[in-house]
Amino acid sequence: MSDLPFILFSLVAAWAAIMVVTRDIAVHALLYLVVVLLSLAGVFFALGAPFAAMLEIIIYAGAVMVLFVFVVMMLNLGQTDRDRERHWMAPGVWIGPTLLSGLLLIALCLTLRAMPPTTGSDTLAPIGPQTVGILLYGPYVLSVELASFLLLAGLVSAFHIGRDTRATGVNSGTATGDV
């Protein structure tokens, strides 16, 4: 059965995602998030998208997760958050929404099951990076430019928000100690 790696990756991804949203400590959740991203890279590879799989590992599991790790290292999280979230996670609150969304999930599964099978070749032929690159710099070159603008805007706004205001004296004294 050639589908076994895909199912394995899927199970690991779903289980690790559940572990991410239920951890108390941020670093533990972060480690499980890296597992989610790596298994999703495996899913992409199984779906015939090796370029996306490599980008998932390099950019997501590499760059973005390093950013998260740095922020977690710079913060020291207290105990009050955990107590308050424990109160939020009380099981009685979740019964009604869980039942309703479970019904929605069952309906969605039935709809997906009724989807017609692939009409073309039965095997998933991989789509290599060459095809993606030709498409990216051919008809989609405008969206590449837009993505670069988005990244530049993110860079500028992150620099603006995260600048050290004590050194320049701008806005000094605002929002300190009024929690």
Add this chain to the structure above:
Amino acid sequence: MNATSPTQALLLATILFTIGMLGVLARRNLLLMLMSIEIMLNAAALAFIAAGARWHAAQGQVMFLMILSLAAAEAAVGLAIILRLHAAGRPTLDADTGNRLKG
């Protein structure tokens, strides 16, 4: 057996999106909310990849690249805001207390 893979991938994307949305709704820690948003973005990217595999079109991976850059920008801005909140002397990362961000 391999032909049913896009359908199963769509199912996995649904499950991951649900888990991420549950995390955003239930957790009040800003860092964990950001991680849940990352999971949701990954689920959307997986849906695009699955659709691209289903119709054997490379446009799915093009959209995956767009989602990747969006997620990078979102993580940078969100983490900068979290650092800003923490530098303003806030003892917790509770999202419900974040309504007094100045500057």
